[in-house]
Amino acid sequence: MAAPLADRLRPTTIDEIVGQQHLLGPGMPLRRILEAGEVPNMVFYGPPGVGKTTLARIIARTTNRHLVKLNGTTAGTADIKEAVAQLDTFTGMNGILLYLDEIQYFNKKQQQTLLEYIENGAITLIASTTENPYFYVYSAILSRSTVFEFKRVEPEETEKAVRRGFDFMAQERGVTYELEEGVAHAIAVGSAGDVRKALNSVELCAVSAEDGEDGKRRVTRAQAAALTQRSAMRYDRDGDEHYDIVSAYQKSMRGSDPDAAVHYLARLLEAGDLPSACRRLMVCACEDVGLAYPQIIPIVKAAVDAALMLGLPEARIPLADAVILVATSPKSNSAYNAINAAMADVQKGNTGAIPRQLQNKHYDGEDNPNKGQFYQYAHDFPHHWVRQQYLPDALRDTRYYRFGDNKNEQAARNYWAQIKGDETL
DSSP states (O other), rough: OOOOOOHHHHOOGGGGGGGGGHHHSSOHHHHHHHHHOOOEEEEEEEEESSHHHHHHHHHHTTTTEEEEEEETTTOHHHHHHHHHHHHGGGGTTEEEEEEEGGGGGGOOOHHHHHHHHHHOOOSSEEEEESSSHHHHSSSHHHTEEEEEEOOOOOHHHHHHHHHHHHHHHHHHOOOEEETTHHHHHHHHHTTTTTTTHHHHHHHHHHHEEEEETTTTEOOOOHHHHHHSSSSSSSOOSHHHHHHHHHHHHHHHHTTOOHHHHHHHHHHHHHHOOOHHHHHHHHIIIIIIGGGTTHHHHHHHHHHHHHHHHHHHTTHHHHHHHHHHHHHHSSOOOOHHHHHHHHHHHHHHOOOOOOOOOGGGOOOOOOSSSSOOOOOOGGGGGGGOOOOOOSOOOTTTEEEEEOSSSSSSHHHHHHHHHHHHTTTOO
């Protein structure tokens, strides 16, 4: 059985790797390290199909080290020991480069075993992970390694690999492929920065292409779209991608950018993550619009209720209405700041006794010479307000809430400044 095209066409030099110019471009840090002949312990962090394994193979070959490749999902401590044992053989005489894919699946004990061989120099480790290594990799390994982040390959870079793939297939099969305009771009975009998936799509297109009258095999955009794996939406509800998308979603609404906000809403809904889309929308309405347009809270709640009742795909409609409304509404975080400041005081123990006039008092002991609660009912006074102390003595002059600079809150500020005779509000 033939190996997949991605393996048959795997780059053999750094210059053949597409993307990762921030690491491997001329003068970039990782390239300079490798050109100096140094191979430190490294952790490659990034999505699949972006060149992590390929680069490890190139490093092993250019440094003349024996490459041992393990996968954290299937390997164990015995496999590590077996790899180290090769140091005593002819194969490992120039050193062992251990490439451990998916290191996040190694438990702490297994990673500690790995650490022992790193410390004594028995192996050089290149570990790779699709998860944030600072959360999943043992800190002692991280402290002895350099972390390099690999990024998704941009479509224009992926297109280079796609065209090279078709050229390789043409030479391998002895045929000529004629690509309809836009085929390479469609495959590159559809692979979402995963070069391996892009090349898999190239192979499918090549073997299924129809013979033309001129003897050429024609690949159409429709064919490419049908055969390209639907991978543009990479999403893991427990991984970094989830938190990145929901963060961008909320920050776009807060930043009053409706176009970006609906883009990230679309990514959440395409991944089927309706709960996150609804929850962050409600949070943003309360936290970021707040008192600048307080009526928005029941409006957004109604839209969220409608979305949850409808389910996908129709849920996108009320959610899009609400997201655009939040994004284009005036903003105020004055209430958010007020409750945070008040909770900070409570958590620090800055509370104090509740003023007597606010207590639920029904009886005064004989030891109290000043009997009575002395509460003044605000509605008995002009403008339904009377000056009296509400905060505990320990916090008497504390001010948590500051009126926002929006029209709604400034109208309230002007109203109360006139009634209270306090222009410092």
